[in-house]
Amino acid sequence: MSLSHTASKEVDLNDPKQLALHKLYRPERVTPREKGYDLLKNPRLNKGMAFSLYERHYLGIHGLLPPAFMTEEQQAYRVMKKLREQPDDLARYVQLDELQDRTEKLFYRVLCDNIKELMPIVYTPTVGLACQKFGAIYRHPKGLYITINDNSISKIHQILCNWPYSSVQAIVVTDGERILGLGDLGAYGMGIPVGKLALYVALGGIQPQWCLPVVIDKLLDDPFYIGLRRRRVRGPEYELLLDNFMKAATKRFGRDTLIQFEDFAFENAYTLLDRYKNEYCVFNDDIQ
Known part of the structure; x- marks a missing residue:
């Protein structure tokens, strides 16, 4: 069963940035131990609404997700829109933390595509405040x-x-x-x-x-x-x-x-x- 998390566009392997993204999003053939609801709780396997109809039936998650389908790009756009609506950087940090807990591939897609904007959220200076409030x-x-x-x-x-x-x-x-x-x-x-x-x-x-x-x-x-x-x-x-x-x-x-x-x-x-x-x-x- 192939659960592909790759971006659909062509990859220029001579471009270091695109090559790094290709390594991150390269096609993976996965035989999940989990199926059904347990799979959706696994951030390494969960693709959110990007699961195809075939995958939803095969993996026992049909009906556990809304019936619409949303590409990784669409989900990333929605994440960034919500991030930019947050009142401060700590709230953005918490939202990204929740995203990483839910679907790791989408988290890194958002981070890679918006690294200049999000690096100060994921790491310094916001991570310092997050550590102070960690409990x-x-x-x-x-x-x-x-x-x-x-x-x-x-x-x-x-x-x-x-x-x-x-x-x-x-x-x-x-x-x-x-x-x-x-x-x-x-x-x-x-x-x-x-x-x-x-x-x-x-x-x-x-x-x-x-x-x-x-x-x-x-x-x-x-x-x-x-x-x-x-x-x-x-x-x-x-x-x-x-x-x-x-x-x-x-x-x-x-x-x-x-x-x-x-x-x-x-x-x-x-x-x-x-x-x-x-x-x-x-x-x-x-x-x-």
């Missing part, structure tokens, strides 16, 4: 959370195995201590690796399932705080947690997996980069 706007998990309570290679490896995709090639990890100059936001910093990886996909043309956002959580006063409620760990215990994460990540996904350190405190950023740069595939764009 209030949190809807659906998008990455992995590792805490000091998981401080062993076996426990961290088990968490990494809970991620549904084994083909991860790029990890963006933060401990949330220095989020865009806003200070220590802890687990609220998840918005940073999520946003950075969205740009990897939209601008780098890599596949979403190759990306994994991770927070090493160690704020306590916010009643909506979604992380571990204890003071930040420092010293040897913190170093051991990072050592165990690096070993578990490469055990799970391989030593060629890119691991990007994002928004660590400067003293930790330099220490960690120096510690791991000759042993793992790592970089830190805050200091390099």
